[in-house]
Every structure is written in structure tokens, then in C-alpha cells.
Amino acid sequence: MTQNFLAEHYTLPRQVEPLINRFLWVSGTAAAQIPAGTRVNDRYQVVAPQIWFDLDPDRPPQLPEVIPESLQPYLWLFEHHRHLPTLYGLEPLEKGETAILLERVPLDREGHLWPSLVSALKSASAALQIHWLEQILLLWEPLTAQGVAASLLRLMNIRVCAGELRLIELLDDNEDPLDIHVSVETMPVSLHRLGQVLHSLEPLLHREVAAAIAPALQALQAEEADLGQSQAILHQAWQYYSQRQALTVQGIALTDPGWRGGENEDSCYPLAADLAQAAQPDWIAVCDGLGGHAGGEIASQTAIAGLKLQLQQLLNHRQSNDSPAASLDDQLRASLCVVNDLIASRNEQGAEVLARMGTTLVLALKTPGPQPELTLTHIGDSRAYWLTPRSTERLTLDHDVATQTVCQGHLAYRAALRLPQGAALSQAMGVMASSGLHIPIQGFRVLEPGILLLCSDGLSDYGLVETFGHVDVGAVLSGELSLSAWSQRWIERARQLTGHDNISVAAFYCQLTERDTSPIEPPPIVRESAALPDREPEPVAVSTQPTQLPETIADSAPEPAASFSFSWQIWIGAIALATLLGAGIGLIVPAPSQSGPNLGVPAQPSDR
Known part of the structure; x- marks a missing residue:
């Protein structure tokens, strides 16, 4: 299927994502000279050198139709959003100068810069x-x-x-x-x-x-x-x-049709029935069906059912005595291709009631091995977030027209979000051949306790996760709140504040424990x-004098300036197809509601 087909059939109404952290970094020599307390163009408040606060985040920032060549790297490097800032807007200043406003910068909710690498290295673990x-x-x-x-x-x-x-x-x-x-x-x-x-x-x-x-x-x-x-x-x-640290995970998944009721096109894993069979699941997933109840529900359920078979085989293969012939990434992609083709084969059956069905997918797998790592993959606009009491980090980029437009260097993200078809999906499972899918796979290293949240857009729309992601995480980490109750609060929060779509949550509660390193x-x-030497080596000789750090460096702002055999997968795919077509797929029961949860919603209206 083409992108135009996806844009035509799989466009969901969505409000432009709000600016969650209203503190912005402002690049440029002129901006660095503006003193704190200054109001810029009756919109931005200067709170510190090169740190501005957006007083009107619901108004689109000023952006030219053609981004200057000097700022193009912010667009071309958008896929590295976890580590790089994003172009927010260009604000005219006096004397014809322009301030470059950046979002997704290392600023906390109070507008303070994160610690510098130099400062943090002093007390960090090996x-x-x-x-x-x-x-x-x-x-x-x-x-x-x-x-x-x-x-x-x-x-x-x-x-x-x-x-x-x-x-x-x-x-x-x-x-x-x-x-x-x-x-x-x-x-x-x-x-x-x-x-x-x-x-x-x-x-x-x-x-x-x-x-x-x-x-x-x-x-x-x-x-x-x-x-x-x-x-x-x-x-x-x-x-x-x-x-030196062992990772243990506790998984759960809940789904709900939303306040509109009706059928639920979302599917997720592991539900209560799955946990009864495996209390400590190795993977979690959320699928959001596309194409209406007649097809979307079947597509998402088919995906989850297929993943149960494929991932079990993958994990068994990785844990066998024989060394795996292919990387985990290659095997995971191959498994997803089997599931994709399983759904596509239903579309090709010619039944009008099932035509054009598809599904999004976001999946997290506890990476086999002793390292504290997770493996993430996604297709479509279902998302993954990493949540701690002090931060909310979005780990995935939507496969939609807005993101594609930015990555191709055409528009800044805020402008791309406002395109008429900005929310249209650029790819989904089951609507195209596997050869046309781009399946990103990334490793995520767990370096502190936290919660990995996977969700459908029924939860992520309107910046809900970015706004409340840190709420109650500390209670889960301290044992005061169960992961099940925490997940149910997300369902209730989404029902109360949006609820326009089906809502699904899958979560990994990630814990780290010190292990005895002597046998490692x-x-x-x-x-x-x-080699990892037993003693410090001789000093390294270099051709020129290496850069010397000053004796003291304050944490201040910088100065402006596969060879894998597919036979087993095809065989498993055939079994999966026979199983699904022969036995059918049961409907997902919405998660039970919980009375009177603490939704983490401010008692007073926000200053937005």
C-alpha cells in the first residue's frame, strides 16, 4: 500500500501536541545579551541567560516557510530526538537579529539545565x-x-x-x-x-x-x-x-474502549489471563487496530496472537545451547514480518468486510543476556515512554506524515504537526508487504529504576503522558502502589480527560539489584x-598536547555561540495462520474500573 492510501484511510483527529516543557533554550549571540526579567515580543519571559519561558504555548511559534540552510541539521537529525534539541521557532529581535528557539532541550520543569557531563562523571558508576x-x-x-x-x-x-x-x-x-x-x-x-x-x-x-x-x-x-x-x-x-546490576521486570497490560463505549479495536499483552500462565512475562505490547471494528479489531488481535507464537520461538532459540546464527534485531524483524504477512493475507482474501484492516504496534522485549537492557520496536503511532519520578522521556517517533516531513528536511516539527494530513500514518502492519516496512529497533539500557510505558494514541494524544508521566511513579518504586493500580489510574485519567478513543496501557516495572560480580x-x-586490563596502562602518547580542562568548571550555560534462516519462521507463521483461522480469536475484555483513583490532575486550572 502507498502512503497516500494510509493518509486516506488511517488519519485520526488529533490536537497538535502541546508544549509540555515551556522553558526553551535560545541560541544566538544577541539572545545571550538579553537580561533576565525581560519580556520579548509580549510572548516570552527571559528567566535566565538564553532560557526563555513561553507565556502563550497554544499559539504557533513563528517559523518561515523555508528553513534557513544553517538550521537544516535540526530537521535532518530529528530521528535522534532522544539526544538532540528540536527547532521550535524563530523570534525577531531588535536591529534585525533573530533568536533561535529550541525545545526538547536538557531543561527540567523548573527551567534549570541538567548537570553537565563533566560534573556528572565525578559521581557516576562505571x-x-x-x-x-x-x-x-x-x-x-x-x-x-x-x-x-x-x-x-x-x-x-x-x-x-x-x-x-x-x-x-x-x-x-x-x-x-x-x-x-x-x-x-x-x-x-x-x-x-x-x-x-x-x-x-x-x-x-x-x-x-x-x-x-x-x-x-x-x-x-x-x-x-x-x-x-x-x-x-x-x-x-x-x-x-x-x-554488576541485574534487571528484573514486572509486566502488565490493560485496555478500555473509552467513554464512547462500543467495540475495542486495541489489543495488548499481557492481560490478566496471560499473567495467569506466565507471571513474569518477557515482553509487553500494544496494538491499535485500523480500519473500523470489522477489520481493526481482528488485525490487532491477530498481531498479538501471532507475536505470542513468534516471540516464544525466538526466545527459545536464543536460549538454546546452539549459538544464534543471527542478531536479535534480525530475528525480531523476521518475526514481525511473519505477523505482518499474516494480517496482509487476510486482506488479500477479498472479503469486503475485512478490507483495508491493519494495526499499529509498539513492543518491548527484555533483552536476553546479563545486561540490564530492553529491546524496543514500533510500527505506526503507538508509543513508548520511560518514566521516573523526575522525568518523562519519549522513546519513539510516530510513523506519520508530520514526522516524515521533518526528517526529509521540509518543515520544522511544530509546522508539520499542523499539516492537514500531519497525523496520517506513513506505515502500519498488515496493509503492505513486509518488504515495504521500515521496522526500527532500538536498545534501551535501564540505568535506574523506572517504568517503561507502552500505549495507544488513545492515551498519548493531547500530551497526556508528557503532562502526567511522573505522577505516582515514585509510589510504585517504593511499593506503596501496585503496577496494576498505577496502570488503572492511567485508564481512568484518559477516560476523564480525553476518552475519545480506545485506551491501552502496557508497562514494565524495571528494578535493578546489585549482583555478586565475582563469578562474572x-x-x-x-x-x-x-582487553580490560588489570592495572592502569602507560600514558597514551599523542602527537599534540591534549585539551586541558580548567581546574574548576561550573555547571553554567555554555557561551553562546541477515544471514538468518527463515525456514523456522515460515513454519511457525503457517502454524499461527492455521491456529488463528481455525480456532478464532477471542475478544478482549475491558479492564475493570476503579472507583475514586488519584488521577494526578491539578486541583486548580493550569496557567495554560
Whole structure:
């Protein structure tokens, strides 16, 4: 099926996403000179240098029809939204200057910057230190392709909060991002320069971490820098040190037709009946059926039923004595393709009542192995969020026209959301051949206790999760509130505040416990120089003097400036098809309501 087909049939009415964190970072030399307390154009309040508060977030920000070339990287890099800011608007200032407003920046709800990488490294665990450095290396290539890799060279531009690393703004490679006395001509933005910056952080690392990653930094500073080798060394170090904490998950899923009543086209896993068979599920999922009750309900239920068969086979295969021939990502994609084709085959049967049915999917799997990791995948606009008492992080981007328009560099996100077909899906399961599906798979490292929330758009619409995501999470983590009661509160909250669509919630309550590391053996060594040494190695020799950190660095704002055999999958797919067609699929019973929950809704109207 084509995108036009999806836009025609699977467009849902949706309010433009509200601006949840109304504190914005403002880039540009002119903006940095505006003192706190100033009102800008009767809309923005300056609360600190380069930090503005939007007094009227319901009004669209000013954006040109054509985004200037210098700001295009914010669009092309939109898929890296977990780590990079998003262009919000352009605000004219006096003397013809323009302020660049950015959202999704590392600012908390009070408008304070997250801790700098330099500050946070001093007290972080070994696994967390390695994780942040590895994220920097993973961002290097996409930022280099857009000419903004310099963003990773100014250390005060890098902010961290638990497992997330986020940049304040994107810096052009043609400008020197370091406040040191070097010649820009002789020190261009390069892997060698990145290696020197990371080398300057070694005094802040645990001695064992500094010794483990020294070969990686040496590889970056070599005459022919090898990014891949450095990434492999850091990844190996992460696998080794992350085993010190064991991840346990508790899963649950609830679904409800919403206040409009009628049939429920959503399906999810694990419901109460599933938990009766497996109290500790290894995966959770939410599917939102498309195409009306006649088809949407069948499509979502078929997807869940197919996943039960496919994922059980996948997990059994991964846990067998034989080493898996393919990566987990490849196997998971292959499983989803089988489920997609299972639904598509129903569409091809020619029955008019089932024509054009499809479903969205968001799925989380506890990654097999000793590392505290989850594997996430999604198709459509059902979403995944990571929730802690202090933060709400959206982990997925919708497969819709708005997101596609931004990633292609045509419009900023706020403008794309207001397109007539902005909410139209660009892909869904069952409406196209598997060869036409783009199935993103990402790993998520659990570095602190929290809750992974999967939901259909009946819950995520209108910014509901972004607004109330932190509510009651602390009560679950402390044991005062059960995961079941917490999930039911989400159902009731959505029914009260929106309720226009079916509502589904699936959640993993993630806990970390210290484990005895004495029996843990180091993973296979990438190469001899990448071994995890028992003692600190000799100092690394470099061709030029490495960047030196000042004696004290305050946490202030930066200065402006597959080879996998498919035979078993086809066989399982055939069994699944026979099972589903022969036995039929039972209807999902809505979750029971709970009287008088604490919905986390403010007693007084908000200042919006």
C-alpha cells in the first residue's frame, strides 16, 4: 500500500501536541545579551541567560516557510530526538537579529539545565560513565554528516540525566567550539580532536574505566583514527561493567474502549489471563487496530496472537545451547514480518468486510543476556515512554506524515504537526508487504529504576503522558502502589480527560539489584589492545598536547555561540495462520474500573 492510501484511510483527529516543557533554550549571540526579567515580543519571559519561558504555548511559534540552510541539521537529525534539541521557532529581535528557539532541550520543569557531563562523571558508576562516552561516539557520524560534530567537542554543551545524554544546541563545524588557545586551521573538527577531548576526561573516570577505555581513545587519536574500533571497545566495556546490576521486570497490560463505549479495536499483552500462565512475562505490547471494528479489531488481535507464537520461538532459540546464527534485531524483524504477512493475507482474501484492516504496534522485549537492557520496536503511532519520578522521556517517533516531513528536511516539527494530513500514518502492519516496512529497533539500557510505558494514541494524544508521566511513579518504586493500580489510574485519567478513543496501557516495572560480580567473566576480547586490563596502562602518547580542562568548571550555560534462516519462521507463521483461522480469536475484555483513583490532575486550572 502507498502512503497516500494510509493518509486516506488511517488519519485520526488529533490536537497538535502541546508544549509540555515551556522553558526553551535560545541560541544566538544577541539572545545571550538579553537580561533576565525581560519580556520579548509580549510572548516570552527571559528567566535566565538564553532560557526563555513561553507565556502563550497554544499559539504557533513563528517559523518561515523555508528553513534557513544553517538550521537544516535540526530537521535532518530529528530521528535522534532522544539526544538532540528540536527547532521550535524563530523570534525577531531588535536591529534585525533573530533568536533561535529550541525545545526538547536538557531543561527540567523548573527551567534549570541538567548537570553537565563533566560534573556528572565525578559521581557516576562505571557503567554509567562508559554509557555516556559510548553515546558520544554513536552520535559522531550522524552529526559529522550534517556538519555539526563540533557540538560534541564543547563539553559544557553536553548534559546528562541518568541514562540520557542530550545536547543543548547544534554547533557549526566551521566555528571553533573549544575555549582553548589552539589554531582552528591546525585543529579541525576530527576524530583526533574528539579523542583529545575525551582523553581530557580521564581524571574524572574510575581508574578501572580509564584503563579499560584507554585503547579506544588511543584508536581515536591514531594517525588513521578508527571510530568502529573505539565503539567496539566501549561496547565491550559496557557489557562487562553493566553486569554488576541485574534487571528484573514486572509486566502488565490493560485496555478500555473509552467513554464512547462500543467495540475495542486495541489489543495488548499481557492481560490478566496471560499473567495467569506466565507471571513474569518477557515482553509487553500494544496494538491499535485500523480500519473500523470489522477489520481493526481482528488485525490487532491477530498481531498479538501471532507475536505470542513468534516471540516464544525466538526466545527459545536464543536460549538454546546452539549459538544464534543471527542478531536479535534480525530475528525480531523476521518475526514481525511473519505477523505482518499474516494480517496482509487476510486482506488479500477479498472479503469486503475485512478490507483495508491493519494495526499499529509498539513492543518491548527484555533483552536476553546479563545486561540490564530492553529491546524496543514500533510500527505506526503507538508509543513508548520511560518514566521516573523526575522525568518523562519519549522513546519513539510516530510513523506519520508530520514526522516524515521533518526528517526529509521540509518543515520544522511544530509546522508539520499542523499539516492537514500531519497525523496520517506513513506505515502500519498488515496493509503492505513486509518488504515495504521500515521496522526500527532500538536498545534501551535501564540505568535506574523506572517504568517503561507502552500505549495507544488513545492515551498519548493531547500530551497526556508528557503532562502526567511522573505522577505516582515514585509510589510504585517504593511499593506503596501496585503496577496494576498505577496502570488503572492511567485508564481512568484518559477516560476523564480525553476518552475519545480506545485506551491501552502496557508497562514494565524495571528494578535493578546489585549482583555478586565475582563469578562474572569478561566478554570475549575485541582485539588484543581492547582487553580490560588489570592495572592502569602507560600514558597514551599523542602527537599534540591534549585539551586541558580548567581546574574548576561550573555547571553554567555554555557561551553562546541477515544471514538468518527463515525456514523456522515460515513454519511457525503457517502454524499461527492455521491456529488463528481455525480456532478464532477471542475478544478482549475491558479492564475493570476503579472507583475514586488519584488521577494526578491539578486541583486548580493550569496557567495554560
